[in-house]
Amino acid sequence: PQTIHLSDYRPFAYTVDSVHLTFRLAPKATRVISKIAFSPNAAFPGEFFLHGQDVKLIWAKIDGVDVTPDVTDAGLTCAVPDAPFVWEAEVEISPATNTALEGLYTSNGMYCTQCEAEGFRKITFYPDRPDVMSVFTVRIEGDLPVLLSNGNPVNSGDGWAEWHDPWPKPAYLFALVAGDLAAHPGSFTTMSGKDVALNIYVRPGADEGKCAFGMEALKRSMKWDEDVYGREYDLDIFNIVAVDDFNMGAMENKGLNVFNSSCVLASPETSTDANFERIEAIIAHEYFHNWTGNRITCRDWFQLCLKEGLTVFRDQQYTGDQGSHAVKRIEDAITMRSRQFREDNGPLAHPVRPESFIEINNFYTITVYEKGAEVIGMLKRLVGDEAYYKACDLYFERHDGDAATIEDWLQVFEDTTGRDLTRFKRWYAQAGTPRLTISDDYADGTYTLHFTQTTPATPGQDEKAPQVIPIAVGLLSQNGEEVQPTVVLEMTETYQSFRFDGLTEKPIPSILRDFSAPVILQREQTNAERAFLMAHDTDPFNKWDAGRALARDVLTKMITKDAAPDIAYLDGVAAILRDDSLDPAFRALAISLPSEDDMAQALHDDAVTPDPLAIHRACEALKVAMAQHVQDILPRIMADMIVSGPYSPDAKSAGKRSLGRAALMLLTRIDGGAAAAKTYAEADNMTMQLAGLSALLMIGKGDAQSEAFRDQWRNDRLVMDKWFGLAVAMAPPEKAAMVAQALTQEPDFDMKNPNRFRAVFGALAGNAAGFHDPSGDAYRLLGTWLIKLDAINPQTTARMTTAFETWRRYGVTRQTQMREVLENIAATSGLSRDTAEMVGRMLG
Ligand code: DPP
Ligand code: ZN
Numbered sequence: 001p002q003t004i005h006l007s008d009y010r011p012f013a014y015t016v017d018s019v020h021l022t023f024r025l026a027p028k029a030t031r032v033i034s035k036i037a038f039s040p041n042a043a044f045p046g047e048f049f050l051h052g053q054d055v056k057l058i059w060a061k062i063d064g065v066d067v068t069p070d071v072t073d074a075g076l077t078c079a080v081p082d083a084p085f086v087w088e089a090e091v092e093i094s095p096a097t098n099t100a101l102e103g104l105y106t107s108n109g110m111y112c113t114q115c116e117a118e119g120f121r122k123i124t125f126y127p128d129r130p131d132v133m134s135v136f137t138v139r140i141e142g143d144l145p146v147l148l149s150n151g152n153p154v155n156s157g158d159g160w161a162e163w164h165d166p167w168p169k170p171a172y173l174f175a176l177v178a179g180d181l182a183a184h185p186g187s188f189t190t191m192s193g194k195d196v197a198l199n200i201y202v203r204p205g206a207d208e209g210k211c212a213f214g215m216e217a218l219k220r221s222m223k224w225d226e227d228v229y230g231r232e233y234d235l236d237i238f239n240i241v242a243v244d245d246f247n248m249g250a251m252e253n254k255g256l257n258v259f260n261s262s263c264v265l266a267s268p269e270t271s272t273d274a275n276f277e278r279i280e281a282i283i284a285h286e287y288f289h290n291w292t293g294n295r296i297t298c299r300d301w302f303q304l305c306l307k308e309g310l311t312v313f314r315d316q317q318y319t320g321d322q323g324s325h326a327v328k329r330i331e332d333a334i335t336m337r338s339r340q341f342r343e344d345n346g347p348l349a350h351p352v353r354p355e356s357f358i359e360i361n362n363f364y365t366i367t368v369y370e371k372g373a374e375v376i377g378m379l380k381r382l383v384g385d386e387a388y389y390k391a392c393d394l395y396f397e398r399h400d401g402d403a404a405t406i407e408d409w410l411q412v413f414e415d416t417t418g419r420d421l422t423r424f425k426r427w428y429a430q431a432g433t434p435r436l437t438i439s440d441d442y443a444d445g446t447y448t449l450h451f452t453q454t455t456p457a458t459p460g461q462d463e464k465a466p467q468v469i470p471i472a473v474g475l476l477s478q479n480g481e482e483v484q485p486t487v488v489l490e491m492t493e494t495y496q497s498f499r500f501d502g503l504t505e506k507p508i509p510s511i512l513r514d515f516s517a518p519v520i521l522q523r524e525q526t527n528a529e530r531a532f533l534m535a536h537d538t539d540p541f542n543k544w545d546a547g548r549a550l551a552r553d554v555l556t557k558m559i560t561k562d563a564a565p566d567i568a569y570l571d572g573v574a575a576i577l578r579d580d581s582l583d584p585a586f587r588a589l590a591i592s593l594p595s596e597d598d599m600a601q602a603l604h605d606d607a608v609t610p611d612p613l614a615i616h617r618a619c620e621a622l623k624v625a626m627a628q629h630v631q632d633i634l635p636r637i638m639a640d641m642i643v644s645g646p647y648s649p650d651a652k653s654a655g656k657r658s659l660g661r662a663a664l665m666l667l668t669r670i671d672g673g674a675a676a677a678k679t680y681a682e683a684d685n686m687t688m689q690l691a692g693l694s695a696l697l698m699i700g701k702g703d704a705q706s707e708a709f710r711d712q713w714r715n716d717r718l719v720m721d722k723w724f725g726l727a728v729a730m731a732p733p734e735k736a737a738m739v740a741q742a743l744t745q746e747p748d749f750d751m752k753n754p755n756r757f758r759a760v761f762g763a764l765a766g767n768a769a770g771f772h773d774p775s776g777d778a779y780r781l782l783g784t785w786l787i788k789l790d791a792i793n794p795q796t797t798a799r800m801t802t803a804f805e806t807w808r809r810y811g812v813t814r815q816t817q818m819r820e821v822l823e824n825i826a827a828t829s830g831l832s833r834d835t836a837e838m839v840g841r842m843l844g
Contacts, residue, residue, distance in 0.1 A: 001358050001359075001833045001836065001837070002358070003356050003357070003358055004356060004357055004358070004360075005355065005356045006300070006302040006353075006354075006355045006356065007355070009299070009300050009302075010044060010046070011041060011043070011044045011131065012041065012044070012046075012127050012129060012131065012132050013040065013041050013044055013045055013046030013047060013048065014038040014039060014040055014041055014048060014127070015038070015039050015041055015132075016036060016037070016038060016127065016132055016133070016134035017037035017038070017039055017084070017134065018036070018037045018134060018135055018137070019034070019035075019036050019037075019126075019134045019135065019136045019137070020034070020035040020036070020136075020137045020138075020139075021033070021034050021035075021124070021136065021137070021138045021139070022034075022138075022139045022140075022141065023104075023138070023139070023140045023141065023142070023176060024141045024142070025095075025111055025140065025141065025142030025144070025178055026142075027094075027095060027096035027106060028094045028095075028096050028097060029092055029094065030092065030093050030094070030095055030104065030111075031058070031090055031091070031092055032055075032090070032091050032092075032093060032123055032124045033088070033089070033090045034087070034088065034089050034090075034091075034124045034125070034126070035086060035087070035088045036086070036087045036088075036126070036134075037084065037085075037086050037087075038080070038084065038085055038086075038087055039083075039084040040082060040083070040084075047077055048077060048078055048079075048080045049075055049076070049077050049127070050075050050076050050077075050078075050087075050125035050126055050127060051074065051075040051118070051120075051121035051125065051126060051127065051128040051129075052071070052074070052075045052076055052091075052121050052124070052125040052126075053073065053074065053075075053121045053122050054093065054098075054103070054122050055091040055092070055093055055121075055122065055123070055124060055125065056091055056092040056093070057069070057071055057076070057089065057090075057091055057125070058089075058090040058091060058092060059089065059090050060078070060087070060088065060089040060090075060125075061087075061088040061089070062078070062080060062081070062085050062086070062087055062088075063081070063085050063086055064086070064088075067079075075121065075125065076125055089124065089125055091124050091125065093122065093123060095111055098122070099752055099792040099793055100792070100793055100794060100795065101114055101245055101246065101247050101754070101793060101795070101796075102114055102115075102118075102119040102122060102247070102795065103115070103119045103120070103121075103122025103123050104122070104123050104176065105245075107243050107244050107245035107246075108203065108244055108245070109179060109180070110144075110177065110178065110179025110180070110181065110203075110243070111142070111144075111176065111177065111178040111179060112175075112176070112177045112178075112179075112241065112243050112258055113174065113175050113176050113177070113253075113258070114246070114247065114248075114251060114258065115171060115172045115173070115174050115175070115251075115253070116172040116173075116251060117172055117301055117304075117360045117361060117364075118172070118360065118361075119172070120171035120172060120174055121171075123174075126171055127171075128171050128172070129170070129171075129300070130170040130172060130297050130298045130299065130300060130301065130403055131170070131298075131299045131300060131403040132170060132171070133168040133169055133170050133297070133401075133403060134168055134169070135164075135165065135166060135167070135168050136149075136150060136151070136164075136165045136169065136174060137154075137162070137163070137164045137165075138150070138162065138163045138164075138165075138176065139160065139161070139162045140160065140161050140162075140163075140176060140178060141159060141160045142159065142160075142178050143159050144178045144179055144180060145179075145180055145181070146177070146178065146179055146180070146181040146183075146201060147160070147161035147177075147178045148161075148163070148175075148176065148177040148178070148201070148239055148241065148256055149161075149163035149165075149174075149175060149176050149177075149256060150163060150165040150169070150173070150174060150175055150253060150254045150255045150256050151163050151164050151165025151166060151167070151235060151254065151255050152164055152165070152166070152235055152236045152237060152255075153237065165235075165254055165255065166235075167234065167235075167254060167294070167295070168401065169254050169294065169297070170297055170403065173252070173253050173254045173294055173297075174253065175251070175253030175254075175256040175258055177201070177239075177241045177256065177258065179203075180203075180204060181201040181202065181203065181204070181241070182201070182202055182203070182204040182205075182207075182208050183199040183200070183201050184199065184200040184201075184202065184208065184211030184212070184214075184215060185197070185198065185199050186198040186199070186200075186215040186218070186219065188218075188219050188222050188223075188233070188238075190222070190226070190232045190233055191226045191232050192232060194232075194233075194236075195236075196222075196233055196235070196236060196237065196238055197236065197237045197238070198215065198218060198219070198237075198238050198239075198240075199237070199238075199239045199240070200214050200215055200218075200239075200240045200241075200242065200264065201239060201240065201241040201242065202241075202242045202261075202265065203242075206715070206716065207242065207261070207265055209267060210265035210266055210267045210270065210271075211264075211265070213266040213267075213276065213279065213280075213649065214240065214264045214265070214266060214279060214283055217279065217280040217283045217284065218238070218240065218283050218287060220280075220284075220322070221283060221284040221287040221288065221318065222287060224284070224318050224321065225287070225288055225291070225314075228317070228318075228321075229291070229314070229389070229392060229396075230393065230396075231288075231290075231291045231396070233290065234290070234295070235254075235255045237255060238255055238257075238287075239255065239256045239257070240257045240258075240259055240264060240283070240286075241256070241257070241258050241259065242259050242260075242261040242264045242265055243258055243259065243260065243261060244260075244261050244717060244753065244755070245752065245753055245754065245755075246258070246259070246260035246261075246754065246755075247754055247793070247795045247796050247799075248260065248364070249263045249282050250263050250264070250282050250283075250285070250286045251286070252285075252286040252287075252289030252290070252293055252294060254290070254294050257286045257287070259282070259283075259286070260754075260755065261717075261718065262275075262718050262721065262755055263278065263279055263282045263283075264279060264282075264283065265279075265718060266279050266649075268647035268649070268684075268685045268686065269684075269685060269686060270686050270713075270716055270718060270719050271649075271686055271718075272686050272687045272690055272722075273649060273654035273657055273658065273687045274687075275686075276649035276654070277319070277649075277651075277654065280319070280322065281315050281316075281318070281319050282315075284314075284315045284318045284319070285311055285312065285314075285315040288311050288314045288315060288318075289307065289311050291396065292307055292310045292311045292314065293307035293308075293311060295396075295400050295401065296395070296396070296399045296400060296401075296402055296404050297402075297403050297404070298403060298404065298405075299403040299404060299405050300403075301357070301360040301363070302353055302354060302355065302357075303353065303404070303405050303406055304353075304360075304363060304364070304368050305352045305353055305368045305369075305372035305375075305406070305428070306404060306405065306406055306409055308364075308368055308369045308372055309352065309368065309369065309371075309372020309373050309375060309376055310372075310373075310376055310409075312369050312370060312372065312373035313372075313373040313376040313377055313380075316328060316332055316373060316377075322651060323585075323650075323651025323652070323654075323655070324583060324585060324586070324651060324655070326540035326541065326583070326586060327583065327585045327586055327589065327651075327655070329514055329515060329540075329541050330540070330541055330544050330586075330589050331589075332370070332373075332515070333515040333541065333545075334589075335366075335370060336370055336371070336374065336515075336518055337598065338594075338595055338597060338598050338601075339366045339370070340366045340367055340370050340371050340433075340518065341433050341518075341520070341601065342597070342601060342805070342806065343365060343366055343367055343802075343805065344367065344371075344431060344432050344433045344458070345432075345433065345456075345601065346805045346806055346808070346842075347459060347805060347808070347841055347842045347843075347844060348365075348802065348805050348838070348841055348842065349367075349431040349432055349458035349459060350363070350365070350367060350431050350458075350459075351367075351428060351429050351430055351431045351461075352367060352368060352371050352372045352375055352427060352428045353406055353428040353429065354368075355429075357837075358833060358836075358837040359798070359833050359834045359837050361794075361795050361798065361834055362798055362799075362834060362837055362838055367431070371518055374517070374518040375427045375428065378424075378427070378468075378469075378470050378516070378517055379413060379424070381470045381472070381488055381516055382419075382424070382468070382470050382488070382490060383413060383417050383419065387413075387416060387417045390416045391412045391413045391415075391416040391417065392412075394412040394415065394416055395408075395409060395412040398412060406425070406428050410424070410425060423465075423466075423467070423468050423492060424467075424468040426465055426466075426467050426468070427467060427468070430455060430461060430464055430465070430467065431458040431459075431461055432455040432456050432457070432458040432461070432464060433455070433456075433518065433519060433520055434453050434454070434455045434464075434467055434469065434517075434519040434520070435453065435454050435455070435456070435519065435520050435522050436451055436452070436453050436469065436471070436491075436512075436519045436520065436521050436522065437451070437452040437453075437454075437522045437523070438450065438451055438452075438511060438521060438522070438523040439523075439524075440509065442503075442506035442507075445501060445502055445503050445504065446499055446500065446501050446503070447475065447499070447500045447503055447506065447507055447509075448497050448498065448499050448500075449473065449489075449497065449498050449500075449509060449511070450495070450496075450497045451471065451489075451491055451495070451496050451497070451498075452494065452495050453466055453467065453469060453491065453494055453519075454494075455467070459841070459844065466491075466492065466493055466494045468490065468491070468492050469490075469491040469492075469517045469519060470488050470489070470490055470491075470516050470517055471488070471489040471490075471491055471511065471512060471516060471517065472486050472487070472488050472489075472512065472513035472514055472516035472539075473486065473487055473488075473489055473498075473509060473510065473511050473512075473513065474486045474487075474509075474510045474513055474537075474538065474539060474542075475500060475503070475507035475508070475509055475510070476507060476508045476509075476510060476532075476533075476536060476537065476538075477505065477507060477508075478505060478506075478507075478508065480532070480535070480536035482538050483503060483507055484500055484507065486513050486514075486539065488516065508529060508532060508533070510533060510537050510538075510539055510542045511523075511542075512542070512545075513539040513541060513542050514539060514541045514542075515541050515545075520605075525549065527550055527553060527554075527566065527568055527569075528568070530546045530547075530549050530550040530553070531546070531550060531568050531569075531571075531572050532546075533546035534546040534547040534550060534572045534576070534590075535572065535575060540586060543590070544586065544589055544590050547572060547573075547576070547590050547591075548594060550566075550568075550569050550572060551569060551593050551594060551622075552594055552598075552599070552602055553566075554566040554569045554622065555593070555594070555599055555615075555618050555619065555622060556599075556602065556603065556606070558618040558621065558622060559599070559603065559611075559614050559615055559618045560603075560608060564625075565621065565622050565625035565626075570625060570626060570629040570630075571629075573590075573591050573626055573629070573630060574629060574630045574633065576590045576591055577591060577630055577633050577637060577663075578633060583655060584641060584655045584656045584658065584659035584660075585651070585654070585655030585656075585658055585659070586655075587659050587662075588655070588658040588659040588661070588662045591626070591662060592662065593619055593622065593623070595768070596612060596615045596616055596619055596768035596769060597768050597806075599615045599618075599619070600612060600615060600768065600806070600809060600810075601806075601809070603615075604809045609809075609810065609811045610809060610810065611811070612733075612768050612769045612771075612772035612810075613733060613769050613772070613773075613774070615768070615769070616733060616768065616769035623665075623666065623669055624669050624670070626666055627666040627667065627669040627670045628670060630666065631667070631670060633663075634663045634666055634667045635667070635675075637659060637660065637663040638660050638663045638664060638667070638675065640656075640660075641656040641657065641659045641660030641663065642656075642657060642660035642661075642664075642679070642688065643656070644684075647684070647685040647687075654687075657687055657688065657691075661687070661688075661691040664676060664679055664691055664692075664695055665691075665694075665695055665698070668695040668696070668698065668699055669699070672699075673695070673696050673699055673701045673702070675695075676691075676692050676693075676695035676696045676699075676701075676702075677692065677696060677701075677705070678692075679691060679692035679695070680692025680693055680696065680702075680705050686719070686722075689709070690722060690726070692705070693705050693706065693709055693726065694726060694729075694730060697726065697727070697730035698730055700732070706723070706727070709723060710723055714748075717753075717755070717756075718755075720748060720756075721755050721756060721759040722759070724743055724746075724749070724756060724759040724760050724763075725759040725760065725762065725763040726763070727739055727743060727763075728740045728743065728760055728763035728764050728767060728770075729763040729766060729767055731767065731770055732770075733767070733769035733770045733773050734770075734773055734775075735770070736764060736767045736769075736770025736771065736773065736778055737764070737770065737773065737775070737777035737778040737781050738777075740760050740761065740763070740764045740778070740781060741781055743760050744760065744785070751785070751788065751789055751792070752792060752793070754793065754796045757785075757789060757796065757800075758796070758800070761782055761785060761800060761803075762800070764778055764781070764782060764803075765782065765800070765803035771803065772810065772814060774813065774814075776813075776814070776817035779804075779817050779818050779821045780817075780821060782800075782803060782821070783821035783822075783824055783825055786800060786801060786825060786835070787824070787825055787828050790825075790828070790831060790832050790835045791830070794832030794833070794834040794835055795834055797832065797834065797835050798832070798834035798835045798837070798838045801822075801825070801835060801838045801839055801842070802838070804818050804821065804822055804842055805842055807819060807822070807842070819843070822839050822842055822843050823843065825839050826839045826840065826843060
């Protein structure tokens with residue numbers, strides 16, 4: 001397969017002046033008739049090549065005259081006039097057999113599309129690249145009640161509808177939906193007084209009752225983007241459609257967002273607090289793409305972070321504004337450290353802006369999205385809020401309607417602030433997580449912090465240059481007062497020192513406040529100092545992080561030295577739990593432990609070969625010790641936090657429930673499951689129902705509740721995904737593979753549905769001790785199913801191979817077992833390009 005390089009970019013040799021598409025829908029033989037006006041691009045003459053994949057050409061004409069193009073697997077070429085011309089073609093495609101879920105496919109009898117990144121070429125022949133933008137007019141013919149496409153509705157009749165999108169767009173933002181759908185309507189009046197009709201389309205029936213929250217979230221997002229970024233919506237209508245079979249979370253198609261139903265449908269009875277928060281964030285994310293992605297799109301797929309990093313950053317700001325910025329920051333840092341640092345530390349490490357790829361679908365990664373957002377956050381911290389929004393205004397003004405690049409984005413910051421961002425730009429080009437080594441000294445009232453940065457080698461990048469790192473620092477006195485409020489130190493060199501004068505005693509530093517950069521701190525620190533910061537730090541992120549560091553150290557000693565749980569940590573936990581002045585959501589996070597996978601990474605970083613079973617046992621033992629140490633507080637916390645009354649998903653209520661659930665999980669380790677059984681029995685919302693069930697399964701009880709849960713929710717696909725996942729996630733390590741295997745034999749296990757497949761196998765990969773069980777059974781089971789899935793859905797398969805990305809961390813036996821599975825996948829005949837690339841990089 002061909003590797004594509006950023007450095008090879010060339011504009012397309014033609015411009016597309018307009019696009020007319022007619023769809024005659026039929027499950028296995030949909031006809032697509034295209035009429036496209038092209039003009040030669042005088043500045044970049046070249047071949048007339050249209051992408052096309054799995055499309056059968058029926059006929060083609062140029063300016064009304066039949067032509068016979070040269071058709072290959074990848075597309076077609078044709079002799080064309082040296083002047084503007086009209087291309088017409090009719091093709092046939094088969095949505096009903098399209099199990100890859102890219103292009104036009106069917107899901108439960110409805111037609112829908114997914115064109116990002118390169119799915120439009122499976123619909124018709126077209127220059128399927130983001131820098132080719134045009135105005136689309138679409139006619140849909142089909143015997144279905146709802147027929148939708150992008151833009152505004154123009155006209156419709158019995159069995160047909162026409163849509164026109166006035167905003168030029170690349171083909172990846174095209175969408176079509178057709179089916180028997182029910183609309184949940186709403187409306188929004190924009191800042192300039194324009195009325196916009198809003199709809200969430202779902203399957204008729206139970207899903208109709210799960211749209212209200214999403215609709216309100218959409219309106220909040222529209223208002224927020226006006227208030228904070230000055231961005232107004234630009235069509236008469238905005239539609240969202242829920243689809244059960246979907247590879248990703250959602251898609252920002254112009255005026256017609258298509259959502260994985262798990263990312264939009266919500267009700268208190270069927271969705272957890274975490275679901276509500278995620279749904280709100282994704283609705284906001286896709287809506288925000290209307291400006292950062294659609295009005296300004298990407299020149300090529302290497303620039304993916306231009307829209308994704310920025311849009312994730314915007315949705316993070318939005319979520320913080322809806323609840324607590326401190327809590328959101330901690331949640332995002334947890335994600336970065338556990339998933340992005342893991343990627344950065346392994347064979348799949350790549351820069352925020354990669355320089356080559358074989359299959360672009362493999363680069364919709366935590367690095368491009370979340371590290372991409374961190375880079376925007378660092379930029380904002382360095383230039384300040386005012387300059388940040390000024391630069392954004394200039395970006396929207398200067399690049400509206402463009403297919404832009406990272407260079408364009410950085411240029412508006414250079415132009416508005418006068419800063420030189422050459423060095424800062426390394427964040428886009430260098431993979432790997434920088435390590436920051438810290439030492440300090442104090443003499444005569446002057447405290448000095450010394451920093452050294454290094455970034456380990458990553459595939460294809462042996463040498464790293466120093467990066468620009470904003471280090472937010474505050475200083476505390478020995479009795480816990482803040483003697484230096486937060487300042488941002490701007491580190492630009494490999495070694496750098498920063499002085500603080502006029503102090504009366506040696507301070508205690510609080511470094512990397514608010515997780516001001518995605519780096520790893522390497523610093524000798526006593527547990528006494530950590531406990532001090534856990535108790536006194538005024539920065540909520542660092543207060544939380546001090547507890548995390550302490551927990552990591554305690555666990556490390558339990559794992560490697562068979563130490564007993566450290567009483568200082570247990571006292572710290574008790575103090576946090578007792579401190580009613582702290583936000584409950586924060587308290588819940590502050591007493592949570594690093595994940596078992598985080599611990600494996602931490603040990604590996606310390607040159608210790610991790611044993612997942614030993615890690616699991618230590619985590620369990622520490623939780624039991626915590627529960628015993630704070631047992632007198634737990635019932636009161638539960639009583640205060642889990643209050644009855646109507647359910648509300650707002651951040652404050654959810655935060656209380658999260659602390660209540662944390663208390664329940666601890667209590668369950670010492671009360672034999674009594675509190676959990678009661679919680680399950682009395683729950684009137686999914687958050688608490690699932691909390692009760694998880695707690696019971698955790699201690700090997702709850703079979704009866706699990707059966708009852710299944711009976712109750714048998715007809716709800718999204719709740720059943722939770723049931724499938726929970727059984728595997730909570731299985732004891734030695735049984736996890738067996739449980740997963742048994743679930744694949746259930747009649748309602750459907751591997752064609754990505755949500756169901758992910759429920760079982762995502763949970764298996766996430767059950768660290770179970771996945772790494774010494775038998776190797778879990779590795780082999782996942783390998784076997786990935787090979788099966790690859791034949792029908794390459795994109796989801798490739799994504800899920802990342803379960804193996806850490807294989808080199810472990811001991812010889814596990815390494816050999818995992819490598820064999822990867823080699824087996826690699827040797828499969830007919831393996832997709834997607835999966836072949838991923839497995840190749842992991843073995844490489
Ligand atoms: N562009 C999409 C998103 O991130 C991809 N699923 O919103
Ligand atoms: Zn996105």
